[in-house]
Amino acid sequence: MSLRQWFERNGDRRYIMFGGKGGLGKTTFSAATAYWLARQGHRVLVFSVDPQASLSDIFERDIFGKGAVKIVDNLWAQEIDADSNIKAYQQEVRKKIVDMYGFEHIPEEIEQYIQAASAEPAMEESAIFDAVVDIVVKGDYDYYIYDLVPLGHALYYLSMAKVYDEWINRITQLREQMREHEEMVARIKRQKVTEEDQILHELQYIKGRINQSSSILTDKERTAFFFVVVPEQMIILDTEKATELFSRFDVPIAGYVVNRVLPEELARQRVPPYLQNRLAVQSHYLEQIKHTFGDRLVGSVPELERDVTGLPMIEKLAAIMYGDGRG
Ligand SMILES: Nc1ncnc2c1ncn2[C@@H]1O[C@H](COP(=O)(O)OP(=O)(O)O)[C@@H](O)[C@H]1O
Ligand SMILES: [Mg+2]
Incomplete structure (x- = not known):
């Protein structure tokens, strides 16, 4: 299946994420995908919580901390400024x-x-968290493309939600046990019950906020998570490990996209030994990727002649990833 077919067949999936190690092409794919979806007539927000403001770089606009900035028709981009959220806190x-x-x-x-x-650090996390929840809860867009920071971060949200879950379950249990014994316990205990209730209330609020964000990450009906890989040994291994971890947290992995593939036709030309060797190594790892990720491989993107910044390059990449929109 191609990426384009995937989007055509999975119209309900409206939260799209590209994940993987730093520098593989997450921001690049997020921008190109957002651009293509906007071209298809959907209202799209591509947003980032990365303080290393990279959407600003790719769109060549200073959008950091400025809310949702319109890029072209149907396409908005937003970079959350966690620091100023902390100041507001x-x-x-x-x-x-x-x-x-x-x-x-x-x-x-x-x-x-x-x-x-x-x-x-927890303060920054929580400020980012709140901002993401606010954006998504408002529901102003058809598609949300979540330009993720490297892997660990997404997992942090998930694990936090699980921790809170357990915490709250325990408190709820305690509270219920207390209720059962209420008739037997003295007034002093009652005081305790009220306190527990307040804590519970507070925790439930926090949990609610966190769950809104992390439940999006694990919502199989509405979310799709794509891994970006490149044909290199370490990255393939890392991606396998991450797949295992993400599966354990129920992240709906939709597919894998290979990036930075040197054009194969080079192999049929007279090229210097250095390049010949690179091509041979690449084809070995491409085989390995096919073998490892199989039919979950939904795309392969060539190494372009330059880095992807500015709308013309984004448009070019979108056409490579999704076809030119005419057929
Ligand atoms: N297929 C490609 N061809 C050429 N340059 C690319 C390609 N994919 C990504 N890049 C460049 O690689 C760099 C890292 O990409 P980026 O999307 O910022 O990675 P990430 O968000 O995963 O850290 C950027 O400068 C980007 O323009
Ligand atoms: Mg990035």
Whole structure:
């Protein structure tokens, strides 16, 4: 099956992700796919949470932290600025403290604490998380192309959701046990019950937010995850490992796309030994890729004459990946 056939047959899958190690072509494929889908008449948002602002590079527009920026008809791109989201959080926390305790301004020690807390990696994750949920929940688009940062990140969301799940299940259990014994326990226990309820409420809220985002990653009806691979030993091995891991987290893997394939016709021409050798090595790994991923291989993209930046190159790549739209 080709990528194009895949999209034609899977019209319900509206959250599209390309995953894989850094530098393989995730952002490039995300942009080309978004461009092609927009050309087909769908409203498309391609968005990124990567602080290494790469959609700005590929579209040659400064879109970082500017919300959804229109690129061409039907196509919007967005780069989430986690830092400014964290600043907004800090502001919110300050306001709550001032309101709660009736301070004129934030005491120095508390300010220091707020600053320190914001430097925590978890804070950035959570700011990104919130932004993604907000974007997706609004539902303004037909397609969401999620330009992922390297593998681990996506998994982090999933594992976090699982951890919260377990946590909340335990608390719910405790709470139910307490209910059962309620008639036997003294008032002091009741106090405890109320506290548990508050914690539960808070946790459920957080869990709800996280689940919205991670459930998208695992929604078999609406999400498709494509792995980008290149014909190299290490990458093939890594992709196999990642496949196993992702399957364990129920990520709906839709297929594999090979990138940076040197044109095969070179092999039939007189080329220097260096290139001959590269081609031989490549054809070995292409065989291995076919053998390993089989019918889940949905595309093969050649190494182009230059890097893919700017609309003409994106259009060119989209035509290679999806056909020129005429047939
Ligand atoms: N098929 C290709 N031909 C030529 N350059 C490519 C191709 N695919 C990707 N590139 C270039 O490789 C670099 C890395 O691609 P990118 O999409 O940013 O990777 P990732 O998002 O996975 O880190 C970019 O400069 C991009 O233009
Ligand atoms: Mg990228």
